[in-house]
Amino acid sequence: IFTWYPLLVVRNFSLGERRALRRELEEEKYDLIHAETFYVMPHLPKTIVPTILVDQTIEYLVYRHYVSNEVPLILRPLFMLDVFKLRFWEKYYWKRTKKLVAVSSEDKKVMESEIAGIDVEIIPNGIDADHFAEKKIEKKTPPRVLFVGNFKWLQNIEAADILINKIWPQIVKEVSEARLWIVGMNIPERIHDLAGKRHDIEVTEAIPDIRDAYKAAAIMPVPLRGPGGTRLKVLEALVSALPVVSTSIGVMGLGLTAGKHVLVADTNTGLAKESIRLLKSPKLAKRIGVEGQKFVAKNYDWKSIIKLHDNIYNNILKKEP
Template sequence: MNVTIVGGNLPYPPNAGNRVRTLNLTLRLARAHRISLLYHRSDDPVADREASTYLGDHGVETIAVDQAIPPKSGPAFYARLAANLASPVPYSVATHNGPALVRAITRHAARNSVDLWQAEWTPYMKSMGGLVGVPKVVMAHNVESQIWQRYYETERRPHRQWYIARQWRKFERFERRTFAEATRVVVVSDEDAELIRGDFGTDRVDVVDNGIDRAYFESVAPDREGQRIVFLGSFEWRPNLDAVGLLLDVIFPRVLAAVPSARLDLVGRNPPESLARRVLDLPNVELHANVPDVRPFLARSGVMAVPLRIGGGSRLKILEALAAGLPVVSTRVGAEGLRLTSGRDLVIVERVEAMAEALLGCIRDPSTAQGMAESGRRLVLEQYDWDVLAARLGRIWEGCLSSAGRLENGIRMNGR
């Protein structure tokens, strides 16, 4: 099958959750299918070349779109936000689509016999609107309108809440149209599938969970420091920055007051300068930016903290931690979408305020925490392997092609 995936920046190195998912599924499916990946150039041409070479060595063709995704900082960013008030589509949709992407898609479709197109993020369906008569799959890493609703519910500044409410409603309208146009919508959890069926009225939804590279994380040799807490996540994603703020403002100070020798590692991609400056003034807190391998941090930590109150989909960081045998304490939102049980596989707290006490419980009783982690590890290794999940997505692709063939044959018969 000839499949073209329309995405953002190239998914290598796999240093953010969406990149991990895209890379692992794409590499495995490229063993059986011809895959082309249309991507936006980044601001680092060397990194783009390295990523393109890596993907090419694994059988994935990369096609650059001469259009950069604008940064989320500076005066121009705020000008774009203001201008988006007049747009019918959300800011993220407007800035990730444009004439260059439409031209690249049109040119590629004219030159190649593509059996199936996949939007690697829901907003990219906007630029695929001109594709007619071919199956189109939407990879919905999250239900974006749900995330914006949670932004709205947690924002306390009136002017920001006013703006966020408009983005939320725009995403609801955009997702309703997009999900209706797609041949299939692929989500990462049963919860997201039910949300799309119930709130958006489409039943063409399939679940392909997030996963882990079993061999990669089974190789972790734990050397636990019981009083060391780790937070893992891309700092480019607003929900992670919100979670880190809670961790530094509320949670870790309470832990430190009870256990003065406790330590906190913040590990993630592209932290803002404001966070880097703040950490310099905080006791027992270290920031580790753009690390090449998270496994050493999973090996030495005593527990992972996931204090998310905004989010959607499911958390790869929890799967990776448990696959490495690391205990996890999470909010309900943080553990959403995963088939894990609180008290058996990890600790889930209902309120962010309760997280400090839960972390202290793991520090004071490491054997119980480690027992839960071992239970979670067995479940994750059994149910969340990328090999199994890629095969599931491959069957969805084949089903789309079969359905398209049946529809085409039906039209021809009716035409007679």
Template structure:
């Protein structure tokens, strides 16, 4: 097939879950199909990331939408959010709307023929040249890594006053946009059964094709030796420029970590992830045995050196690759229920699930105090993650759905 793949950012550096999922699917699809990747860049780092596009695509072109410096970006974000108050689009979508991307896609679709067009995440939908959909004579597919409106619904929970009204407004706009935009595609692919259920039942979409499960590269995570630190070591792994991760780490440090340290003062907490904001970086100098690494060249040594991985997420959607990666690294996992949402894991056998600070601390301490229990949990987790789906198998499922749509459209 000739695949046109559209995304609002490059995939590299591979530090975000969605980028990792797309990369692993595309590198398998690219082995037997021609992949034209159309993306956006916003800064020098993203421009550098485009240099590795040959690892997952046959051709790649980019729409550059310059972004302000980090300091200015904060004011620009606030100004953009305020300007968005009167818009019908949710801000999370409007900030990616691009005339450059739309023009690039128009030229591409008029000049070339494709067998399938894929929008990766919901955000490109605002820039697609919808008037060319019929002329393209191929199915357009939305690959939904999350239920975006669910994320905003969770962000609105617990807020008060003007902040609550803002988040509720964004939640409502996102739900409208997500439902309307999703319905315009010939097919929607979700990443979990729960997400597919929401698209089917709550949004009443009739074009949901099914689920592309989360995969993991077992050999990759097992290839680094398992090590043990001199002190009990708890690790969080995730991009620290993602608000859900920042929220989760702050909650863990404020509410859970004091309970762990009360019982194990020598324990160490390591936050591994790119671009931590100042409030997270400050934790490293708080005198509470916390290390903040920032970007690291390889997460595996941190995974394989941890006594327990924590996933204290309270906001999110889709599935968290970090849990499968920890399971593949044979390290015990303690997660919130939202953190493990959509994954085929059993509480008490593959991972430990808890939502309150007290329960989370108790589960972390249980693993730290009883290494044999942690080892058994990790062994069951490794057996489970080895079974369900490799990335190659996930790519096959994605391919089958696209081929089925193509045949359906041609009457074959």
């Protein structure tokens, strides 16, 4: 509240990191600086080395969605002040970079609407298709309905609450043997407590190999409501041949075809119905899983994504004196 910087910047700032970067740039010669996420930018000293900023998520949109939907009305003006700070500093660092990169066409549009004349490239998030393909594991019995997420992020907290409270009761009513499997990091105690009281909900904190979850589960609902970024968990699930049921926002910008690579619904009832349909139709689930896997392996493997990075690096270096 009492600083001009938003909480996200304050929380991630390290004076030691800033000193280390200044010392590194003074003592060594670099052609480019590649920064991931705008809130690492305050660590960079003034330098003639061109900087590429890849902004994984437009943070002010995420926080604005959270404040508008989750924060009590009486507290919203206070929280909206932080959203205002986020927007200001995101735009500030977007303008300071030599090249700004978004991970989706939707984020690119927002950036270009915020800053007239800015040139934004798109490099989607990628996955190691071979790494996920090589893992072999049997599906769990009874079938697991998977949710994966780091609960440090607001979108995952909101989505998990929707799944547990609104969607899961509809699913388990129709497929009584199914189990809801929450896998992730920083899972709230209330979810752990709930799982301890319910036979139909399981929780796995910090699973050693996330491939085990994707390969062992039957389906993965993605009831995301908030904007921003590329949904890496969706790509990982699909490349593991795990059928996904998502909101439109959850798969926005990925180029997936609804009904072919993924099932899409934008209401809680719709997400539940599509999940039930997959659980009751192994043939449909297998088809969606295979088609999703082929699409992601073709379009999002790091082997092809890295070439986009190389093109940007080379273009900038050609322009530098």
